[in-house]
Amino acid sequence: MILLKNIKAIPMIEENLIYENVNILIEGNRIVKISKDKIDAKDAYKIDGTCKLVIPGLINLHTHLGMSFFKNIADDLNLMDWLEKEIWPREAKLTPEDIELATKYSIMEAIKSGTSTLVDMYNPSSLIARSMEEMGVRGLVSYGVIDNEKPIDEKIEEIEEAFLEFKDSDLVTVNPGPHAVYTVSRESFIKLRDLALKLNTPLHIHLSETLSEVQNTIKEFSKTPVEYLDDMGIFNAKTIAAHCVHLEDKDFEILAKRNVSVAHNPCSNLKLASGIADVQKMLDMGINVGLGTDSSSSNNNLDMFEEMKFASLLAKVKSNSPTSLKAYKVLEMATVNGARAIGMENELGKIKEGFLADLAIIDLSGVNLNPLNNLISCLVYSANSSNVDSLIVNGKILLEGGKLKILGQDTLMNLANKRKEAYK
Numbered sequence: 001m002i003l004l005k006n007i008k009a010i011p012m013i014e015e016n017l018i019y020e021n022v023n024i025l026i027e028g029n030r031i032v033k034i035s036k037d038k039i040d041a042k043d044a045y046k047i048d049g050t051c052k053l054v055i056p057g058l059i060n061l062h063t064h065l066g067m068s069f070f071k072n073i074a075d076d077l078n079l080m081d082w083l084e085k086e087i088w089p090r091e092a093k094l095t096p097e098d099i100e101l102a103t104k105y106s107i108m109e110a111i112k113s114g115t116s117t118l119v120d121m122y123n124p125s126s127l128i129a130r131s132m133e134e135m136g137v138r139g140l141v142s143y144g145v146i147d148n149e150k151p152i153d154e155k156i157e158e159i160e161e162a163f164l165e166f167k168d169s170d171l172v173t174v175n176p177g178p179h180a181v182y183t184v185s186r187e188s189f190i191k192l193r194d195l196a197l198k199l200n201t202p203l204h205i206h207l208s209e210t211l212s213e214v215q216n217t218i219k220e221f222s223k224t225p226v227e228y229l230d231d232m233g234i235f236n237a238k239t240i241a242a243h244c245v246h247l248e249d250k251d252f253e254i255l256a257k258r259n260v261s262v263a264h265n266p267c268s269n270l271k272l273a274s275g276i277a278d279v280q281k282m283l284d285m286g287i288n289v290g291l292g293t294d295s296s297s298s299n300n301n302l303d304m305f306e307e308m309k310f311a312s313l314l315a316k317v318k319s320n321s322p323t324s325l326k327a328y329k330v331l332e333m334a335t336v337n338g339a340r341a342i343g344m345e346n347e348l349g350k351i352k353e354g355f356l357a358d359l360a361i362i363d364l365s366g367v368n369l370n371p372l373n374n375l376i377s378c379l380v381y382s383a384n385s386s387n388v389d390s391l392i393v394n395g396k397i398l399l400e401g402g403k404l405k406i407l408g409q410d411t412l413m414n415l416a417n418k419r420k421e422a423y424k
């Protein structure tokens with residue numbers, strides 16, 4: 001049992017609802033009681049909430065955890081030059097041990113910035129899922145498929161095996177992740193769609209990220225990438241589409257009609273000069289949009305606070321209106337909408353009795369957060385990951401007082417700094 005005492009909370013239940021001083025009791029992996037009155041829980045581990053704010057754990061809807069060794073080594077390139085000249089040749093050399101280390105490093109970075117759920121796309125899925133379980137975070141682990149000499153049927157078998165291995169996990173689910181329309185054949189797409197439908201998992205894909213992706217797809221198939229996928233019935237599976245920067249009007253309509261969730265990655269889209277997604281239009285059309293960082297190689301960190309701020313500022317510029325994507329809406333993207341994208345909206349993304357105990361605690365004493373006039377605005381426009389004090393995932397404390405409770409931070413950092421040398 002954990003008792004958060006006298007804490008401020010943004011429950012994400014309705015706009016402007018803030019609990020000024022509440023007590024929150026966690027039993028097992030759930031929030032069982034939220035009360036202004038004293039809660040008697042003698043045996044509970046107590047966290048003093050003075051000068052602290054609790055929010056739902058943040059949900060990073062699109063990342064590639066295994067890429068942390070490639071941070072700051074391939075900057076200032078567009079997507080295809082970055083992938084083809086710098087990243088794919090290095091990924092071809094990555095050993096499973098190094099992928100595990102790089103993944104755990106990324107998870108540590110995510111935990112320290114208040115992220116409790118990660119939607120990843122990388123391989124091998126079982127190793128990534130195990131790393132998430134070991135470190136205690138929640139995740140959807142998408143097996144990234146790029147067509148190559150390994151037959152698609154072997155990959156399907158591997159995905160299914162990994163899915164079954166983690167079927168009873170409290171924390172992680174494995175699902176198919178066809179990389180993009182320019183790396184996956186029609187045959188593979190259809191098999192991966194059918195697998196997602198059979199396993200009842202989402203499908204996770206990069207979509208309409210660059211103008212050249214859209215132009216090439218139109219040239220080859222006479223359809224936009226969104227139309228091409230829709231015509232193949234890909235969206236019959238619950239789809240998480242990362243980026244969606246270059247959409248035509250008909251694409252927005254398809255995404256809305258087919259209940260596709262979009263993972264918006266503002267920093268990566270800017271850094272690779274991919275473009276600015278029209279998030280306000282997506283939201284106005286009822287499309288569910290969450291937030292992702294993409295990898296720490298194209299971002300170059302996993303700080304969801306930066307992502308929230310960039311998302312809001314970019315939407316204002318894109319629509320030429322400062323009223324676009326206000327702070328509460330962007331916080332919704334990083335919590336409630338992320339939960340909806342992975343089908344967990346009835347138990348994740350809000351601070352509510354009965355919901356999973358995934359909570360991030362912010363230390364409000366930071367100089368950057370004061371003078372403090374408005375908690376929601378302060379979180380989105382002033383805060384960063386250094387203000388994260390604690391993280392609870394599935395009822396377990398992973399970070400407290402800014403310190404990791406699991407795996408030594410220094411050990412992971414030393415190991416990662418040593419091993420990254422092999423990929424320079």
Ligand SMILES: CSC[C@H]1O[C@@H](n2cnc3c(O)ncnc32)[C@H](O)[C@@H]1O
Pocket residue numbers: 064079083087088091121122123143144145146179180206209268294295298
């Ligand atoms: C097959 S595993 C995932 C695959 O995706 C690559 N990747 C990382 N970031 C992006 C991006 O923004 N667009 C497209 N592909 C990306 C990563 O390097 C892996 O090869």
Ligand SMILES: [Zn+2]
Pocket residue numbers: 062063064206242294295
């Ligand atoms: Zn990506």
